[in-house]
Amino acid sequence: MNRIITIGREFGSGGRTIAKMTAKKLGIPVYDHELLSQIAEKSGFSKEYVAEKTEDSTWNSLIARSLSGLSSGAQIPAEDYLWRMQRQVILELAQKESCVIVGRCADYILRDKADCLRVFIYADPAKRMERIVSVYGERDLSPEKRLRDKDKRRSAFYNYHTDMVWGAVHNYHICLDSGAFGLEKCADFICSLY
Amino acid sequence: MNRIITIGREFGSGGRTIAKMTAKKLGIPVYDHELLSQIAEKSGFSKEYVAEKTEDSTWNSLIARSLSGLSSGAQIPAEDYLWRMQRQVILELAQKESCVIVGRCADYILRDKADCLRVFIYADPAKRMERIVSVYGERDLSPEKRLRDKDKRRSAFYNYHTDMVWGAVHNYHICLDSGAFGLEKCADFICSLY
Numbered sequence: 498m499n500r501i502i503t504i505g506r507e508f509g510s511g512g513r514t515i516a517k518m519t520a521k522k523l524g525i526p527v528y529d530h531e532l533l534s535q536i537a538e539k540s541g542f543s544k545e546y547v548a549e550k551t552e553d554s555t556w557n558s559l560i561a562r563s564l565s566g567l568s569s570g571a572q573i574p575a576e577d578y579l580w581r582m583q584r585q586v587i588l589e590l591a592q593k594e595s596c597v598i599v600g601r602c603a604d605y606i607l608r609d610k611a612d613c614l615r616v617f618i619y620a621d622p623a624k625r626m627e628r629i630v631s632v633y634g635e636r637d638l639s640p641e642k643r644l645r646d647k648d649k650r651r652s653a654f655y656n657y658h659t660d661m662v663w664g665a666v667h668n669y670h671i672c673l674d675s676g677a678f679g680l681e682k683c684a685d686f687i688c689s690l691y
Numbered sequence: 692m693n694r695i696i697t698i699g700r701e702f703g704s705g706g707r708t709i710a711k712m713t714a715k716k717l718g719i720p721v722y723d724h725e726l727l728s729q730i731a732e733k734s735g736f737s738k739e740y741v742a743e744k745t746e747d748s749t750w751n752s753l754i755a756r757s758l759s760g761l762s763s764g765a766q767i768p769a770e771d772y773l774w775r776m777q778r779q780v781i782l783e784l785a786q787k788e789s790c791v792i793v794g795r796c797a798d799y800i801l802r803d804k805a806d807c808l809r810v811f812i813y814a815d816p817a818k819r820m821e822r823i824v825s826v827y828g829e830r831d832l833s834p835e836k837r838l839r840d841k842d843k844r845r846s847a848f849y850n851y852h853t854d855m856v857w858g859a860v861h862n863y864h865i866c867l868d869s870g871a872f873g874l875e876k877c878a879d880f881i882c883s884l885y
Contacts, residue, residue, distance in 0.1 A: 619860050666813050666858055672866035678884065686880065690872065 498612050499595045502687060503603040505617045505655075505669065508647035509625030509632075511680045512618035513599055518684035520597040523691060528590060529599040532583070540582045542575075550576050551583060551601065551654065580658060600651070604668060605659040616687055617669040620676030692806050693789045696881060697797040699811045699849075699863065702841035703819030703826075705874045706812035707793055712878035714791040717885060722784060723793040726777070734776045736769075744770050745777055745795065745848065774852060794845070798862060799853040810881055811863040814870030 502519060506512020513529055520527035528535075536551070537544045587603050590596060591611040598607075604615040620628075626640035636643060652663035661668050671690065673683050696713060700706020707723055714721035722729075730745070731738045781797050784790060785805040792801075798809040814822075820834035830837060849857035860866055865884065867877050 617860065621861065664860055666811065666860060666866045666868075667815065669866075670868045670871040672860045672863075674860075674864045677864040686883075689880075689883075 499591060499593070500691065501591050501595065501603075501607055501611050501613045502597045502691065503607060503613060503615050504597060504599050504687075505604060505615075505663070506600065507619045507625060507664070508644055508651070509629040510618045510620040511628060511675045511683075515618055515675060515680050515683045515687070516597045516599045518680060519687045519691075522684060522688045523595075523597075525595045525597065527597040527599065532586060532590075532598070532601055535586045536579065536582050539586060540579055542579070547579060550579050602655055602658055605655075605661065614671075614687070614691060615669045617664060617666075617672040618675050618683065619664065619672065620674055624676035693785060693787070694885065695785050695789065695797075695801055695805050695807045696791045696885065697801060697807060697809050698791060698793050698881075699798060699809075699857070700794065701813045701819060701858070702838055702845070703823040704812045704814040705822060705869045705877075709812055709869060709874050709877045709881070710791045710793045712874060713881045713885075716878060716882050717789075717791075719789045719791060721791040721793065726780060726792070726795055729780045730773065730776050733780060734773055736773070741773060744773050796849055796852055799849075799855065808865075808881070808885060809863045811858060811860075811866040812869050812877065813858065813866065814868055818870035 502516075504512050504516045504519075506515075516527050516529065533544050533547055533551075536542075537547045540547065542550075583601060584606050587598060587601065587606045588610060590598065591607055591613075604613065607613045622641070622644060625644055629643060630640055638646070655661070655663035659668075664672075666672055671686070673686065675683050678686075696710075698706050698710045698713075700709075710721050710723065727738050727741055727745075731741045734741065736744075777795060778800050781792060781795065781800045782804065784792065785801055785807075798807065801807045816835070816838060819838055823837060824834055832840070846857035849855070853862075855862050858866075865880070867880065869877050872880075
């Protein structure tokens with residue numbers, strides 16, 4: 498049976514880098530932005546549109562979607578359609594090979610469907626702010642605001658689709674503070690648990 | 692400088708056993724029930740009274756205490772006095788030697804005061820119910836109710852005294868699902884991080 502590692506992560510925690518390091522150490526593929534391309538291909542939408550309507554959804558757009566879903570009857574809103582595509586892409590990946598999957602509710606989608614190690618990476622806000630400025634550069638928005646916005650979107654997307662709480666320990670097998678241990682050591686732990 | 696491991700744990704997760712295993716592997720002492728005796732000695736109260744008024748406080752008694760504090764003016768309620776004793780005992784321990792400390796908000800009390808690895812142990816309720824029945828035996832109360840009551844008391848005590856949320860990832864460096872990995876392996880991880 499394929500063995501999957503899902504990595505949920507706070508923005509700026511280095512979770513994506515840890516995922517890459519882990520996959521490299523284990524010699525298995527990692528799916529992060531690659532998922533977007535696959536969902537885009539499957540759905541016929543552009544990658545940008547998929548990004549905006551999936552993990553980057555705002556809470557407002559999710560609410561608006563619920564309301565429009567109520568009023569428009571049988572029509573399927575784009576987000577629901579994309580959620581189905583995303584679910585299908587992730588299930589197919591897990592069927593195909595052992596791999597590391599970053600974000601996108603993969604922990605929830607694969608629950609009871611695959612042999613899955615569920616990881617959550619976080620760090621204290623000061624360390625994450627430092628990291629986003631050094632990795633992604635300065636923006637007009639302050640690092641505080643960028644963190645808050647991105648985490649809010651991720652948690653809204655997760656909570657909406659899974660009915661669970663993003664970052665709550667019970668959804669994961671292990672939660673690691675990357676600021677305390679460093680990225681390399683986090684990847685080593687995850688490998689030792691695999 | 693002494694190096695301390697604090698272990699917060701859900702009831703029935705085996706956190707206390709993991710603490711003992713970890714301490715044994717590292718050759719350092721572990722403080723769990725021993726803390727109660729020390730707080731009792733320092734305060735002049737009985738161990739049973741200390742247990743009831745500290746980690747086993749009910750939310751109601753904490754509320755009642757707040758209200759009585761408001762009405763009784765300068766008098767110090769017993770729980771506040773015990774909280775100070777507990778704080779002092781834990782700070783003195785951390786000064787004295789490297790050790791493992793179980794529960795009692797030690798992670799919070801030692802924050803910024805000691806070189807501290809903060810761990811939280813949890814497991815899914817089904818596994819914890821199984822464990823409390825096998826370790827502590829059957830009781831009149833159902834295992835579900837026993838879990839709920841005990842976790843409620845621990846979280847009320849923690850949240851009340853620390854103004855943080857018990858079991859929220861940011862309070863800890865690592866959170867481990869003991870049901871997924873087993874107690875021995877959890878102790879090994881913690882040792883490898885120390």
